[in-house]
Amino acid sequence: MVAIDPDLKSVAVFCASSIGNRPELSDLARALGEHLADQNITVIFGGSDAGLMGVVADAALARGGHVVGVYPEDTFSRDVRHHGAIELRTVSSMHERKLVMFEMADAAVSLPGGLGTFDEVVELLLWNQLGIHQLPLVLLDFDNFWNKFLDLLDEAISAGLLNSDCHKYLRRVTDPNAIIEVLELLINSCE
Numbered sequence: 001m002v003a004i005d006p007d008l009k010s011v012a013v014f015c016a017s018s019i020g021n022r023p024e025l026s027d028l029a030r031a032l033g034e035h036l037a038d039q040n041i042t043v044i045f046g047g048s049d050a051g052l053m054g055v056v057a058d059a060a061l062a063r064g065g066h067v068v069g070v071y072p073e074d075t076f077s078r079d080v081r082h083h084g085a086i087e088l089r090t091v092s093s094m095h096e097r098k099l100v101m102f103e104m105a106d107a108a109v110s111l112p113g114g115l116g117t118f119d120e121v122v123e124l125l126l127w128n129q130l131g132i133h134q135l136p137l138v139l140l141d142f143d144n145f146w147n148k149f150l151d152l153l154d155e156a157i158s159a160g161l162l163n164s165d166c167h168k169y170l171r172r173v174t175d176p177n178a179i180i181e182v183l184e185l186l187i188n189s190c191e
Helices: 023-038 051-062 093-106 116-128 149-159 175-188
Strands: 010-015 042-045 067-072 087-091 107-110 136-141 171-172
Touching: 010 023, 010 093, 010 116, 023 042, 023 051, 042 051, 042 093, 042 107, 051 067, 051 136, 067 093, 093 116, 107 116, 107 175, 116 136, 116 149, 171 175
Parallel strands: 010 042, 010 107, 042 067, 067 087, 107 136, 136 171
Antiparallel strands: none
């Protein structure tokens, strides 16, 4: 076990509410949940038992981890709400869900996902750029999923449309076991 930075107690996890068609994504989500729990880091997630969200939460719970689900009650059916031994916080909207997750977390990790995941990643980066918070983000990658997103950011920087500081709090990794070390480096660079 690595020595954990005392500033890193909780991590928001962004990921899909579907499993996708690549079994490796579930393996990656499971490894992330297990690793965070093994390091005694609280997992903050979207509150659903569906898809990769459910895989991360279940893996952390199976290792005795503390898991907080932030669930937009008026947006989704209660049928997909996680019913495990999580701390559940209900909110009224997707926007409020992001706000609560950002406020509770010391850092964030994003697995591959769809529009909801992209929304969370982009809003977090925007809030960093606006100075609303300084929340480090690691993109946990599989099969170069995040490369085109990072290329898009670089293209916007080249076109003078985006400040290059957007990379200050952002890193890409492929190994879930490297996440804590990378997040700690980002946290320390933010101080």
